[in-house]
Amino acid sequence: MKKNIQHLQQSHFDLKQQGEPKNEVARSFIDEPENDRRSFFKKAALGGLSLGGMMMMPLEDTLAHTTSKVNRLSNPSDLKITDMRIAQYGNVPLLKIYTNQGIHGLGDVRDGADKRYALMLKSRILGENPCNVERIFKRIEQFGWHGRQGGGVSGIEMALWDLAGKAYGVPLYQLMGGKFRDKVRIYVDTPTVQDPDEFANKMKERVDMGFTMLKMDIGIGLIKDEKDTLTNKSPWGPMRGWSDQDVMSYTQTPHQFTHVQITPKGLERMVEYAAKARAKVGFEIPLAIDHFGHMGYNEMIKLAEAFEPYNIAWLEDLVPWQNTEHWKRITEAITTPTLTGEDTYHKKNFKDLIENRAVDLVHPDPGSAGGYLQTKKIGDYAEEYGIGMALHHAASPITFMGTVHAAAATYNFIGLEHHSVDNPWWEDLVVGADGPLVKDGYVQVPESPGIGLELNEDEVKKRLKEGEQFFAPTDDWNEIRSWDRTWS
Template structure:
């Protein structure tokens, strides 16, 4: 007995959200504009959706065939009519997670970098409400003036990253495709290692990293490790104690530019610091790249002295020896040593990398998407460095949301070297997200997600469990809705 299919032949009601008249709207490439020779290919592709063969499809009733071949059409998003309706923050630890909402029920996720103030992003809300989130470069042009170096770049960068996630979801494609496609299916990870006071313990920690499958390592070796050993440092007393980056006193060691401390390292001090690298190499061998960071605030002459002492241990790079702004001093260091130099995690915007790149003041650039201006700015920095035969490593120390977003940016950048993983010792870090098979990093690499946007979502229960004391889970931010200033910076 034949089924009655007359209802399928009735005029379509365009007012209904699931009407077939919306199929063309949901597809960024309208059917009527497609090349004629694509028709057969499109039909065969639709016929194979969900694993059905063409032969199997032919055996289905007409209404089932139509239902099946349209089952993966995204009817929730019409990108040309998307509007930003809200922006909220949920903070765990020192990482504010950013969520941008739209009028079509899809959202985008980003971070306001580790250690940054969520208000860097919230102040931008009134400037992006009502905008189409897929116009990312246009929105970036509106808000880029409010970005700054270090954590001050976190607001603009967080918004930019959330917009890319949102756009990928709107068009139903992974982020890397919006950045021009990928050069690699998996991204190499280098793992950061916290400072340990004993060289043997430090070396053992590095060996544990290798046993975990990591193929690229970084260790923090600074003058704080030797400050209590007699005759290792000259002129340390005015700066004692050598406190960390949380020290806000403008006259402290942590807040004084390197050249102005006039701390010098002695031969004994050099030997004590080099011992950490020597014992690490003895444990992990020489085939694995081993980089060094966090030396302390000393002038460029001392850094040249230190770099020569490390040379026998074939160091992958020496990171942030002096402030990134000191281009001429960086060039002196780079031309005086054989070990590669690297900087840039606190640098905002491609334009501020140009001097470092054009003068070849460093061997490797090192943007953090959370400060640099987001994913596209990071790729632009890498692409510009490539023109000058300079490589790019990427810094990251925030949530798994932007970690995986950065994986997309790294996959799309030709001269990429390695991406930092700063949370390998945090047992619950990966549990903050869902929608992707774990672990996020396996055998030293992160697989590039193929799902739309960055490819994962928040595990809301886990985020709520880890909220910073006093913080709420994406609480309303209506007080930031109204624009109250004239932002133009020129007349």
């Protein structure tokens, strides 16, 4: 018996070395995936092969048949990264990692990020086995930082997980320990609308579309042009927009240093937006608020107390996430839940917020946090301290679906942001879904390998940023030019 087993093992090894089986009938089982029982007997008959005859086939052909349903698209242990390229649509650089076995992984470099954050890392991942995700992450994590600067490391990490799932033939959530839920709840973001009644109507439209969780952007930009609503706005001129990169502009000045204050009239006007929205959608729908503006923590406590009668699900990014002590003061002073983290890179930078219970909810974006696994690690760590996790996302449907997998695999998950509901072609960028990605306020967790989606190349090509090519060669980034060690 022992000799027979050894003979089978040796024959299987020989088969791998020889490639395709010699017998035409056995080879046909590999070439045609629909090798069910009926096709087997049909092929056997056509080939003059009976069940008895099959027992007389060469061992390599018998093994070829009996293992014909094994995935031969990849041999994970021999995978190597051969290339990485970018194709940008709008403000989202899509990222593709290629291998020596024809399979690839997809990610993106977060919305609004520079593709060079990822391209500079290409030389550091070439030749690596993409299934060693943590090993590669350990090499490149030093090049990530907060906000969009985390997009390079995060985009590569996300593409690696997609690739690993395809290599092993399993959905991404399975690589993260399995899933807690079959579908993931969405909260839908709503662009700012100046008129409170129109804003409320917009929220009601969201509910009519099937969404069960909402967020409003209610900031002092809505009232800044009204007399006696804000104190100390004059040094900031017209309160320039988010695109202003001047380090001394309003948008680039940390909240505590603007010394803008909100007046009783300003509070009344801000609250009007929430009051009218609640009148339209009722109180059973969770309703969160974001984008208040750059004011110190005392002003945020005033605002939070004014919103309290409207049962707000959470108040988001009231002050910069780095200000743990300010967050703790706000959280302890109010009853409405607090939340931050979409611009925070890496689990280690969430630790102060979590360990000090400075917020009620953490809010990582995989596109900045370091990718899917870092996001799950952040959620798991928050769970240890009794803190829940919502997820931020505003980029491509590729990473949106990858984030769905991370949400499915994390116990204390609450809701995932959908930032593109008003974009009619956003879902057209991908194929592979069985129907719409989002239905009745939820996303079904895919069971296909990797993230479960591929790019619709024709649609992506139509949407490419002006001057951008579709995954053009990036050979200029192949050579590493520095010694990366951060200690001596």
